[in-house]
Amino acid sequence: MKRFMKSLLAKYMLIIIVAIIVVQLAYLLVGSVAIFGFNMQEDEDIDANEVEIKWHEDANRIQQVNEVNIHNLFKKWKEIYPEAGMFWVDGDGRLVIESNTMAELPVQWTSVYTASFLKERYNGDPFTVVAFLDNKDVNGFIVFEIPRTAFGPPILQASQKYGGLIIAGVFIFVLLFIVVSFLFFRSIQKRLLEFQESMGIRDVDGLPIKVVIKKEDEIGELEKSYNTMVDELSESRLREIREEQLRRELIANLSHDLRTPLTKVRAQTYSIMQEKLSDEGRQAVKAIEVSISAIDRLIENLMSYTLLMASKYKYDPTEIDITRFLRESAATWYPVFEKESFEIDVSLESLGVWKVDPIWMGRILDNLLQNVLRHAKKGKYLGIKTVSNEQYDAILIIDHGPGLSQESNEKGAGIGLTIVDMMVKGMELDWEVQSSEDGTIIKIIRFK
């Protein structure tokens, strides 16, 4: 219950209930006034009758008919019915006293006019009472007129009197309701926007950070769930990092355990090479040496391939001057190709800055250049060039070997190129191979 009371639903329900109660109270008030007014309406005749009876009584009660007495009478009635009009027409049909009358009255009353006046006023508005003074028609008659609304129900009177105020009240109430609702929803909107903004903030590790829970309502609950999710995400990231470390460690250890015996084999073959050997023996030892290098590369490629397949190969793209990078890679590979008497043609134009992982890029070049060394030795040519046009920038590795379709003495080239493919695509670059019997051109392309 306590929780419900803190909820946004409860708050808005409260606003609605208050609004309904206020409306109901207003209805009740208006209704009771109406009911009261209805009762009053039932009494209207009595009231009018009372006025009529009293007017007649007061007219009869005047002993001496003169202007002063009549004037006093009118004054007395004026105090009770301020909106009433009164006049006296004497026995000669002369209008003697006139007070607050509602119509233009003739100074001299004829019998015809009197008759038409009575006819017009009978059951008409204003409510009119005509009484002979002292019950004798010689003294003429006094007339009391009052708008029928004076006898109307209070509601009518109130609406006439306070109509503007009621409308203003209703308007203010509606406005108040709109303002309260607006403020209520605006506070919700503001908190949701703040929440959304907080959700966009990232910690140094790239994970979202927790939000501060200010209120324990529905949004507070949402924030709590979000924080739980952030916790779970951090935990899962931590688990992933641990798993990644384990996997790397396993692969590193495996690689170590494979390479150590390989090194021993190399040590032994090296020792044998120091001995006096027949040409055949020398040839056999050389073949072992070549195989050691091949297995070494294969282990390396297998490890990389396993990591790449599991998306666990560390990828850290940085902006590098690609031409400088190429030149430095070419510098490290140059002596190897030089030793094999390759013609080396390095022609590099500036390709600007590429956002790539230098380790990945180095690996791609190593694999491609290693392939040239292993499979295109016959061509004795290595070209490292750059091309730049409107569509793309590209790095070209060119050889004059027998082409990729030709059988090579060394197997295992497939995995090397698979790694190149995965890494090129992983860095959002493209590559294409043009291979014929006259050589191979490998293009690493960055579209503009």
Added chain:
Amino acid sequence: MARVLYIEDEREIGQWVSKDLTERGHQVHWLTSGEGIEKYIPTVDVVILDVMLPGLDGFSIGRRIKKDYPDLPILMLSARTSVEDKIEGLDFADDYLTKPFHPDELFARVEVLLRRYQKQDEEMEIQHLIVHTKDGRIIHKETQEEIQLTGKQYHLFQFFIKHLNQILTKEQLYEGVWGDKYMDGDKTLMVHIRYLREKIEKNPASPTIIETIRGIGYRVKL
């Protein structure tokens, strides 16, 4: 001759490397773990360190050595080939060679380190020049005259000597000697190489000591 401290727990590999380096003229102290290295460290010129060792691993040993003896070159020699391991190793070590390696390569790398740290008063013959690596003197073998270089020429030549047989790009040379970022199209380096060639080459028009490697950079070969 240099004094080499070699730490390797694999006996076969240890024996082989010790024997080979000794045959090539170095004095080798081979240990199978990091225990007792303190005794040798102050007297050796270079350390060759395996990573997977019983007890303290190679990375920890290397870091300790480098902390106390920053001028002692360390070469990591390991069967751990992952990028992470290489990065961790090169954080303190001067070189990282992976197994299976060729003894020629190991020897060459040790030589580079010794030269870089000028651990040997080596008298090097580069064609008609005799170069004293420690004090940087250059003597013309035929005339026995010392070749005088200006400050920048001297630094440039020293940089080549420290990186013998390596091809150095324009950027590497400029940044190594001038300590500034190389701007594309800057002719300063080329001008200095021309002056240097005029002083050290027999025929500066067709240089043989400072080779131009087309499209890449320059190289001084032993």
